[in-house]
Amino acid sequence: MVSAPSLQVLQGPASAAEQLSALKEVKNDIVGHDQRKEVLVKRGLVDTLVAILSSRTAGKRRSGSSAAPQTQDDELRLQATLVLGSLANGGAACVAPLLAAGTPKVLLATLSTAHAPPKLVTAALQTLRSLASSWAAIEAGLHGQDLGTLDIFTHGSNDVYLAVMRQRSSTPAARLHVRLAADIIAISATSESAKSALAHSSVLETLAALLASYAIASKQVDYRGDISHLPSPPPEQALPSIISAICTIVTGSTYHVHRFFLSTPIRELFTNIWPANGDQRHLFGPRYGFASPGGEPLLPPLHVPAYGTTTYYGGSRAFPALASLQPQERRGIPSVNQVTQGGDADHANAVCGWLLVLARSMQGHDRLVTLRLLALVNHAIDADVMAAGHRSEYVQKAREREKQLVLLAVPLAVTLVRTASEGKLSATSLCEQQDARLVKEEACDVLALLIRHCKELQVAAVDAGAIKHASSVLKKSFDNVPLAKPMWSARSADPEQLETSGTRRMGSRGLPSEILHAMRCRQGALEALAAIASKEDVHRKAIVEAGVVACIIEALKPYPVDFAEKLVAKRGQVGPKDGNTTGVILAACQMAKTMSRSVSLLRTSLIDAGIAKPILQLLLHQDMAVQLAATDVCINILSEFSPMRDDMIAEGIVKTLTEHARSSSPALRLSSLWALKHLVLSTTKEVKVNALEELGTGWLVAAIQGESREAVPIPPGGGGVSVGLSTPNAAGEQVDLLNPSSMDVDEPADDDDEDYEDEDEDGEVMYDESSSTHYQASQLRSTLNNPPPAFNSNSYLSSVREMEQNLALQAKRDDVAVQEQALDFVRNLLTGDDCAYMTDHLLTQIGSVKIFDMLTAKLLPLANSLRLTGSMSRQVYNPIEIVLSTVHIINHFANALPRHKQLLIAQKSLLQAWLPHFGHVDRKVRVMSVWAINSLTWIEDDSDRKEARQRALELRAVGIEGVVKGMANDPDLDVKERVKTAVRQFDLLI
Numbered sequence: 001m002v003s004a005p006s007l008q009v010l011q012g013p014a015s016a017a018e019q020l021s022a023l024k025e026v027k028n029d030i031v032g033h034d035q036r037k038e039v040l041v042k043r044g045l046v047d048t049l050v051a052i053l054s055s056r057t058a059g060k061r062r063s064g065s066s067a068a069p070q071t072q073d074d075e076l077r078l079q080a081t082l083v084l085g086s087l088a089n090g091g092a093a094c095v096a097p098l099l100a101a102g103t104p105k106v107l108l109a110t111l112s113t114a115h116a117p118p119k120l121v122t123a124a125l126q127t128l129r130s131l132a133s134s135w136a137a138i139e140a141g142l143h144g145q146d147l148g149t150l151d152i153f154t155h156g157s158n159d160v161y162l163a164v165m166r167q168r169s170s171t172p173a174a175r176l177h178v179r180l181a182a183d184i185i186a187i188s189a190t191s192e193s194a195k196s197a198l199a200h201s202s203v204l205e206t207l208a209a210l211l212a213s214y215a216i217a218s219k220q221v222d223y224r225g226d227i228s229h230l231p232s233p234p235p236e237q238a239l240p241s242i243i244s245a246i247c248t249i250v251t252g253s254t255y256h257v258h259r260f261f262l263s264t265p266i267r268e269l270f271t272n273i274w275p276a277n278g279d280q281r282h283l284f285g286p287r288y289g290f291a292s293p294g295g296e297p298l299l300p301p302l303h304v305p306a307y308g309t310t311t312y313y314g315g316s317r318a319f320p321a322l323a324s325l326q327p328q329e330r331r332g333i334p335s336v337n338q339v340t341q342g343g344d345a346d347h348a349n350a351v352c353g354w355l356l357v358l359a360r361s362m363q364g365h366d367r368l369v370t371l372r373l374l375a376l377v378n379h380a381i382d383a384d385v386m387a388a389g390h391r392s393e394y395v396q397k398a399r400e401r402e403k404q405l406v407l408l409a410v411p412l413a414v415t416l417v418r419t420a421s422e423g424k425l426s427a428t429s430l431c432e433q434q435d436a437r438l439v440k441e442e443a444c445d446v447l448a449l450l451i452r453h454c455k456e457l458q459v460a461a462v463d464a465g466a467i468k469h470a471s472s473v474l475k476k477s478f479d480n481v482p483l484a485k486p487m488w489s490a491r492s493a494d495p496e497q498l499e500t501s502g503t504r505r506m507g508s509r510g511l512p513s514e515i516l517h518a519m520r521c522r523q524g525a526l527e528a529l530a531a532i533a534s535k536e537d538v539h540r541k542a543i544v545e546a547g548v549v550a551c552i553i554e555a556l557k558p559y560p561v562d563f564a565e566k567l568v569a570k571r572g573q574v575g576p577k578d579g580n581t582t583g584v585i586l587a588a589c590q591m592a593k594t595m596s597r598s599v600s601l602l603r604t605s606l607i608d609a610g611i612a613k614p615i616l617q618l619l620l621h622q623d624m625a626v627q628l629a630a631t632d633v634c635i636n637i638l639s640e641f642s643p644m645r646d647d648m649i650a651e652g653i654v655k656t657l658t659e660h661a662r663s664s665s666p667a668l669r670l671s672s673l674w675a676l677k678h679l680v681l682s683t684t685k686e687v688k689v690n691a692l693e694e695l696g697t698g699w700l701v702a703a704i705q706g707e708s709r710e711a712v713p714i715p716p717g718g719g720g721v722s723v724g725l726s727t728p729n730a731a732g733e734q735v736d737l738l739n740p741s742s743m744d745v746d747e748p749a750d751d752d753d754e755d756y757e758d759e760d761e762d763g764e765v766m767y768d769e770s771s772s773t774h775y776q777a778s779q780l781r782s783t784l785n786n787p788p789p790a791f792n793s794n795s796y797l798s799s800v801r802e803m804e805q806n807l808a809l810q811a812k813r814d815d816v817a818v819q820e821q822a823l824d825f826v827r828n829l830l831t832g833d834d835c836a837y838m839t840d841h842l843l844t845q846i847g848s849v850k851i852f853d854m855l856t857a858k859l860l861p862l863a864n865s866l867r868l869t870g871s872m873s874r875q876v877y878n879p880i881e882i883v884l885s886t887v888h889i890i891n892h893f894a895n896a897l898p899r900h901k902q903l904l905i906a907q908k909s910l911l912q913a914w915l916p917h918f919g920h921v922d923r924k925v926r927v928m929s930v931w932a933i934n935s936l937t938w939i940e941d942d943s944d945r946k947e948a949r950q951r952a953l954e955l956r957a958v959g960i961e962g963v964v965k966g967m968a969n970d971p972d973l974d975v976k977e978r979v980k981t982a983v984r985q986f987d988l989l990i
Contacts, residue, residue: 007040010048016072019052023079030086037090038506046087046101046503052080053106077110078120085127092138096507098131104152111160118173125164125180128152132188138510139190140520140583152184153194158201161185165206170232179238182207186244198249199256205263207246210234212265214242220357225268240366247372255797255804257380261351262793270350348381349401356408364416365438368446371413375450378405382453405450406460413450414464416443417528420521421472441517444470444524448531455535462532462539470528471546477522478551478576481514511574511581518576519584526555526587533594540598549609552595555580555588556614558621582623589618589629596636603643612637612644612651619656628668631660634675640682649687654679658694666814673703673821677828685834689841692829697845703822704854706815816879823858823885830892839896852907858886859913880922887917887928894935898944901936905951911958918963923972930978933964937985952989961986 006022006029014022026045030036084103087094110116110124135150164181167174185207189198198204209230216223217233234242250256260266352374359370382398420443447466451457511519529548533540559579580588592611596602615637618630634657637644657679660672676695680688692700802809829838843851861875877883893904905911918929933955939948955961964986967979 004040004043007043007045007048010052011044016076020072020076020079023052023076023083027079027083027086030083034090034093037087037094041087041094041097041506042504044504045083046097046103047501049080049084050101050103050106053077053084053110074117074120078117078123081107081110081120081123081127085123085130088127088130088134090134092134092508092510093506095131095134095138097503097505099135099150100502100505103131104128104150108152108157108160111164112156118171118177121164121177122173122180125177125184129180129183129187132184136187136190137513137516138508140516140581150188153189153197155197155201158197158203161203162201162206165203165210166231168232174232175235175238178210178234179241182238182241182245186241186248189245189248192252195249195251195253195256199253199259204246204249204256204259205265206231207242207249208260208263209265210242211239211246212269214239215269215354215358220354221269223269225271230265240362240369243369243373247369247376250373250376253804254380254383255801257376258797258800261348261377261380262797266351267347267793270347270354346397348377348384349397352377352381352401353404356404359409359412364435365442367412368416368439368442371409371416372442372446372449374405374409375446378450379453402454402456405454406456409450410447410457410460411464413443413447414461414466414469417447417466417473418469420444421469421476423476437517440473441520442524444473444521444528448524448527452531452534458532458535458539462542466528466532467539467542467546470525470532471543471548473521474525474529474548474551477518477525478554479518480575480577481518483512483514483574515574515576516581519581522555522576522580523584523587526552526584526591530587530591530594533591533597537598537600540595540601543595544601544605549595549605552588552591553609553611553614555584556592556611556618558582558585558618558626582626585618585621585626586629589615589626589633592633593629593636596633596642599641602637602639602641606637607643612648616648616651616653616656619653619660624663624665624668627660628665628671631657631668631671631675635671635678638675638679640678645679645683649679649683654687654691654694658691658696661695662699666811666818670814670817670821673818673825677821677825680825681828682832685837685841688829688834688838692841692845695825700822700825701846701850701854703818704826705857706819707811816882820881820885823882823889827885827888827892830889830896835892835895836897836900839893839900848903852904852910855886855889856907856910856913858882859910859917875916877916880920880925883917883920884922884925884928887914887925887932890914891928891932891935894932898940898947901951902947905936905954908958911955911960915959915963918960918967923975926967926970926972926975927978930964930967930975930982933960933982934978934985937982937989939989949989952986956986956990961990 006025009018009022010026026040030040084098084107088098088103107124107128111121116124132150132152161181161184164177167177185198185203189195210233213227213230213233214236215221216227216230218236246260250260355370355374355377359367359374362370378401381401416439420440423440447461447470451461510516529543533543554577557579559581592606592615596606596611611633615630615633618626619634621627621630634648634653636642638648638653639645654676657672657676660668661676663669663672676691680691826842829842858878861877878886890904890910893900914929917925920926920929936955937948937952939945952961964979964982967975968983970976970979
């Protein structure tokens with residue numbers, strides 16, 4: 001090996017010329033030879049290279065040399081960097097010694113050197129990208145490995161990326177540097193700390209500025225503003241890298257998504273495209289999708305319904321980003337002033353439309369990354385719609401955007417999934433082969449992200465054939481694949497090669513790239529199918545018919561704990577069926593959870609496939625994220641209609657779940673308690689008693705009482721409305737942070753049509769005219785009467801950040817959710833034929849005084865009151881979920897034996913606390929309250945008639961009878977029917 005003597009030269013005293021010659025020999029000798037790389041690493045090559053690079057970089061900083069001709073020091077730094085890059089390309093095994101030697105730090109120092117030669121900057125960025133890629137491959141592989149920290153996103157390093165991306169030079173080297181910097185961010189900025197650092201250090205805004213600069217330079221928009229503050233437009237080849245970097249930073253954070261599309265460059269992109277004189281004729285051309293005599297529109301014409309008496313032309317009714325550009329004089333269409341000042345809804349829709357146009361102009365993986373960003377922005381806007389409380393104008397815009405995605409985005413994504421499933425590799429160049437590989441890995445994942453939360457998008461995906469194509473990808477991921485080269489074991493080290501430090505110790509080799517590719521394809525396919533199956537039972541049955549249930553079960557099998565150590569011994573025999581990465585297991589659990597929502601599948605396909613056994617094993621997995629995912633599956637397969645429940649109880653799942661319920665993880669605590677709630681519903685009293693004992697009455701009482709007490713205001717005269725902890729949304733309204741639209745883990749969200757059923761045609765929330773409870777009309781009407789105020793993006797971003805990042809607020813929300821599940825656990829203990837027995841058992845174990853005191857506390861106003869406007873204030877109560885669960889328990893006491901009814905009716909303080917909630921704004925609270933009254937006034941037999949009359953008199957004395965009779969004109973039909981029964985029973989008894 002010719003590089004061994006060269007290494008001795010580098011490690012001994014030598015001239016710069018000798019070192020330069022030795023570096024070139026080492027570089028040429030190790031390219032493509034992993035064995036040689038390992039030998040040299042064990043002999044201290046990494047330490048030597050880092051020392052050379054550090055000393056030469058420090059010398060450059062002290063000398064302050066200019067960028068004039070390339071010096072010998074520059075050439076030495078370049079060659080040392082190239083050798084480090086070759087080692088970084090050596091795969092996962094080289095990552096550990098490179099990190100131990102501080103390679104990222106010295107490379108960043110090289111980049112921060114003033115007047116560094118372009119070739120050196122290119123080499124340093126390429127080496128960082130290679131190191132980040134190898135590090136990410138380990139992270140995506142086996143669990144339980146100590147990867148070390150890829151510390152390349154600190155305050156100082158982010159300044160380096162900013163300098164690279166903000167340079168005004170338009171040379172080929174400068175453009176390449178922008179793409180490499182974006183690639184590094186896209187590949188390795190996966191931790192929350194890295195994302196936050198990049199978002200808060202102007203890196204995200206700079207990436208947005210590059211995207212805007214490209215849009216202007218490529219004439220995608222007729223920008224009429226000043227562009228001097230924007231960076232040089234990146235080349236088209238760099239655009240996917242820039243978009244991928246943005247996606248990486250904003251993924252998992254609604255706040256970061258908002259920071260992107262509300263950033264100054266993106267906002268200006270859509271507020272400076274109109275000429276000052278108001279002439280918008282230039283907008284009606286092919287560039288914006290409108291028909292014109294001179295050419296074809298970019299977007300196909302869409303057949304859409306009329307808007308009032310005016311029909312949008314050019315397809316803009318389904319494409320709101322373009323609808324906002326129509327002539328102002330057309331009735332029903334927002335003016336330019338409304339678009340630019342009426343909040344961020346129009347702006348966000350415009351961003352979605354622009355990204356869709358951009359995606360349609362791309363192909364392959366480039367199209368995928370743009371669709372990913374489109375999906376992330378769309379979800380963030382949907383979060384705004386939910387925060388707006390389904391106000392009419394937000395709902396309308398959401399439906400318009402939804403139609404846009406149904407007709408134009410989903411077919412693009414499904415086409416890419418079909419390409420991935422067919423697996424036809426027509427690519428000839430290495431670049432095209434890499435593009436095809438990435439499409440196979442990411443197409444299903446992007447489709448899942450796009451359709452995950454919307455039933456209409458899921459239907460559109462199924463209509464386009466997504467089930468067939470995603471199922472094909474999943475099945476093919478289990479096929480045996482030939483490895484490019486067999487796994488090899490290093491020769492025994494001689495005394496000169498003893499690994500004395502981390503810089504000379506090779507790391508784990510991880511999975512072969514071919515197996516890792518199969519895992520990524522498998523994970524994406526599972527995520528896509530899980531998204532498709534999340535809401536519609538017909539989709540779940542179609543997935544079963546596609547024959548993938550066995551694949552789901554196989555995907556739940558983790559790799560053995562010692563699998564990483566056995567990789568070398570197996571020497572290339574590892575295959576796609578030997579186990580699954582953590583990411584695949586999490587996706588398979590999500591798939592199992594969505595499929596198990598179907599009662600028929602639980603009783604047939606899933607039980608036949610044996611889903612219970614792997615889920616029981618995953619509950620004991622060492623990774624808490626896997627434990628949580630498996631527990632989420634248990635929520636469904638432990639329900640009363642599941643035939644697997646008895647077997648899982650026999651296997652000891654009660655003890656496992658109760659241990660998880662006492663976990664330090666709020667999510668695992670909540671999910672475990674939710675599963676226990678389902679487990680005790682309609683089961684034997686022995687199981688209920690055992691679950692209560694394992695959980696512990698002391699822990700249960702503490703969970704019900706909670707660590708904090710949240711609040712909702714109930715206006716004078718009744719009618720609670722859940723506000724709790726609130727913050728302004730884009731419309732300036734107070735948004736409930738403690739009560740999202742759905743906190744279900746095991747059930748899909750309600751359909752949109754059900755969500756909007758309480759609104760009249762123009763968006764005003766309906767209420768009972770006879771009630772003293774009044775609610776604010778939606779913002780639509782006030783917007784029509786008064787111009788909207790100027791939108792303050794900084795203020796709105798602050799509110800979004802508060803909702804997402806306030807740890808105290810999140811802890812309170814978690815606490816409220818646990819309280820709700822703990823109350824529901826008690827409710828389900830009192831359900832069924834053993835209701836009387838379990839009521840006595842609960843009263844004995846906890847104590848009647850303690851139980852009724854807890855229930856009273858949940859219904860009483862809290863100690864503080866919520867100030868609304870001026871001097872007005874309202875009593876503050878617990879959130880709707882807590883109140884509803886409490887009333888459910890009251891109803892079960894009322895359904896028990898007459899002595900339990902008498903015990904309940906004797907709780908005067910509880911009845912007084914209950915009284916205001918008969919006028920609650922939530923119909924479910926009102927319905928359940930009247931149900932409980934019907935149960936209390938029900939005559940069990942002749943011996944109970946006297947007690948029933950006494951109970952009715954007590955209810956009259958408290959004032960409940962009068963309140964119930966006043967509900968005869970309740971707007972909810974179910975409430976009115978229950979009230980009729982209650983009034984009839986009161987009249988019969990009194």
